[in-house]
Amino acid sequence: MHQTPNTCIVWFVLVGAFLGSCSPKETEDSEAVWTVPESAAAIANPIPEAAEHLREGQAIYRLYCETCHGATGGGDGAAGQAMGSQPANLQSEPIQSQTDGALFFKLTEGRGVMPSFREVLTETQRWQLVHHIRTLKNADAHADTAALPRALVPGISISSWAKVAPRAVRIWASRDGDYLWYATLPGEVYRLSTDRSQVPEKMLDVSDHGIPRLQGATYWQGTLYLSGNVRVNDNKGTEGRLVRVSWNAEGRPRVEVVFTTEAYGTTNTPFDHGWSALQVSADEKHLFVVSGSRTDHGEVQDNLGAYPNARDEALTAKIFRIPLHSKDLFLPNDRDSLQAMGVLFAEGIRNAYDLALDGEGRLIAVVNSGDYDQNEDMIWVREGHHYGYPWMMGGMETPQQFPDWLPDPETDPFLNPGAAAWPDDFYNDPDFPKRPAGRRFTPGFLNFGPDADKFRDRETGLIRDASDMGIGMTTFTPHSSPLGLVFDTEKQLPGRFKGKALVLRYTNGQRSVLMQPFTPHGKDLLLLDLEPDDAGTNFSLKTYRVAEGFTQPVDAVLLGKSLYVIEYGGREKGGTLWNVSFD
Structure with a gap:
């Protein structure tokens, strides 16, 4: 099973997706069941709380932790929001009440999606990071607002x-320019008048449209389109969902389902990019919708044993074209069927x-x-074009497709040991899918x-x-x-x-x-x-x-x-x- 993120980095998962990236993550709820040996918890921090060590700890935090845990440790970094559970609030009492030894132990050993920093940071750096975590208790009150x-x-x-x-994840404007709209990842939609004559108005909540992980939004001729994901199978699977929303004369929303998808596996990693960007076509007859990959680079990603041996799916790493006025479509997780429906637009x-x-x-x-x-x-x-994923990205071949590749940051400079996908998701992979025959990558x-x-x-x-x-x-x-x-x-x-x-x-x-x-x-x-x-x-x-x-x-x-x-x-x-x- 290859699924554990290793450190905090960014590449827009955001959220999952957008930015997809991750860091060490441990939820406050699960802290109660993570037992630290008494001998480890009793160890005092051997590094003095000197200015130089505090500076080093802050620098390490910014590189490895901020994108998931947030600039002030509140657990609010965008990259961490893609996970099945939220990153810990490092300012909170459950975290701050732990001993330095306990925090050091968890940074060193890792557990589940919380990585081990044993090979990534030196012992001194881990103790410096503990010092910085202590400074986060009142970080919001002293946050730097000068930048x-x-x-x-x-x-x-x-x-x-x-x-x-x-x-917030999306912003758009009404065609007449009278309003700016924005949406949040949990499914809220707000409207602001561009002349500021009205206070911001909350127009929708997740209970209105049924998309608890909202990543896509666009507006066309008074109609709002929203896309995202709905978790199923005890949060180990997901379904894509696209809806249209209009408002009646009384201001009540009317929601229609454009499509839902067959369920497929999530991964509980930052690599689940989900259904995101939307764009109405130039002829205003279709809606383009992005479904991002569920893996980092085509590796196997199950979810705690569910959906074993799964890589990317027919419903992922593609752009679909949906007739604008469609209603209640069902998109199967089968490439041939999607192509026969005429909705598969571009791949890879x-x-x-x-x-x-x-x-x-x-x-x-x-x-x-x-x-x-x-x-x-x-x-x-x-x-009909294929853009290369997972075999090609950024004009460069993905090395895991070659059965003789032996990943090692010491010999391969393209492998950063601080990456979320290292070491578990870069591995010798002779079963990596073969390139599609006869396809030229654009x-x-x-x-x-x-x-x-x-x-x-x-x-x-x-x-x-x-x-x-x-x-x-x-x-x-x-x-x-x-x-x-x-x-x-x-x-x-x-x-x-x-x-x-x-x-x-x-x-x-x-x-x-x-x-x-x-x-x-x-x-x-x-x-x-x-x-x-x-x-x-x-x-x-x-x-x-x-x-x-x-x-x-x-x-x-x-x-x-x-x-x-x-x-x-x-x-x-x-x-x-x-x-x-x-x-």
Whole structure:
């Protein structure tokens, strides 16, 4: 069984998915049954509580723990929300009342999805991490609020526009521009008037639409579409669900089921990406919906013995096209049946957490890769195309498909020992599925920089800068988690931004053990200048960092000359909705 995450990192699971990533996780409820030997619990911390050790402990926490446990330890990191149970609140009395020895023991030994740090961190580092956990008791009261988003180029101003509910995952605008809407992972939907003449209004709850893990939302001609997952089989399985919502004259919601899927296995890992992004087609006849992978890179992932030997399924790692006015469809977990129904649009896409139409109506996606140091893709999604997952990601082959591969971070620089999928999910795998016969994989866009173009060289294992070398790479720096893709299709933005694309990077290189070797940047806004190739079959782009300093930015919507960026906001505190204004 290969299912245990090993450390805290980001790649947008978010949530599960979006950002998919994980860290050590232990729920407060299960703390009561995790018995620590008295001899271990009695050990005192041998490292003095000196400033240098506190600084080291904080740095270790940011790299290995923050994305799941949150910046202040409240258990509210976005990546951890994809799991079957929530990460522990490290500020809480059940955690803080434990001895230093008990905390050290749990960090060292691990249990279940809580990894062992014995081989990842030295003994000194683990004790330093215990010191930092102690500082989290009152962390919210002393949280750093000085770090705010800032523009990196002229012509941009950034201001706080509203506070939003916790665990926000999607934002969109009504066609007339009168309202901004946003949805949360637990299924709440809110509406805000763009002139701020009304207080924010809660429009829906999970009891209205029946999607307790909500990841997709879009609005078309007064109708709201929502997608996500419903857990079944004692939380070990899942079903995809898509609904449409309209409101009657009295303001009551009317909900219709567009489709449900056959049940298939979850994994209780951050690799369950679920049903997420939605986009109405250019001809307004169909709805595109993403179903992300259930694995990191095609490995076996069961769920505590349920669904044994399961890898990815017919219903995962694909983009579906559903007739817009469909009602009560049932999608079976069978590829041939899905193809016969005419709903299977594109395959081999690990986690396209965001979709958008460009100015010509082409469907464009940004895709998160897994824990191996493969680049992140941006792709033109076309009917019948296969984009390579799990055999290819970011223009690079997945090594586990080769039966003679022996994974070892000492000899393979693309394997980071701090990755969630190491060591359990990278293994010699002679039963890895064979490539589909006769299929040619469609590559992602080439990025010529100057930004977001760091990559690991296949020949040397060293990190290179594509633009410094005068070459293009496919497409973004590994582990960036690109989200919030928008196009200025109406050409309303001024100057260098007019008619261009923008995308967010969720990950911060300073706080991600996977992204840190590549760059200190991230949690930023990128300007994308796309150009079609001579044959008109693909694109290249140049990428520029234009703003940075967001906190867990998960989605964006462009309305007029303003880009509204919404933050995930943790489990309890909520985040900020920022107005990025182009002057």
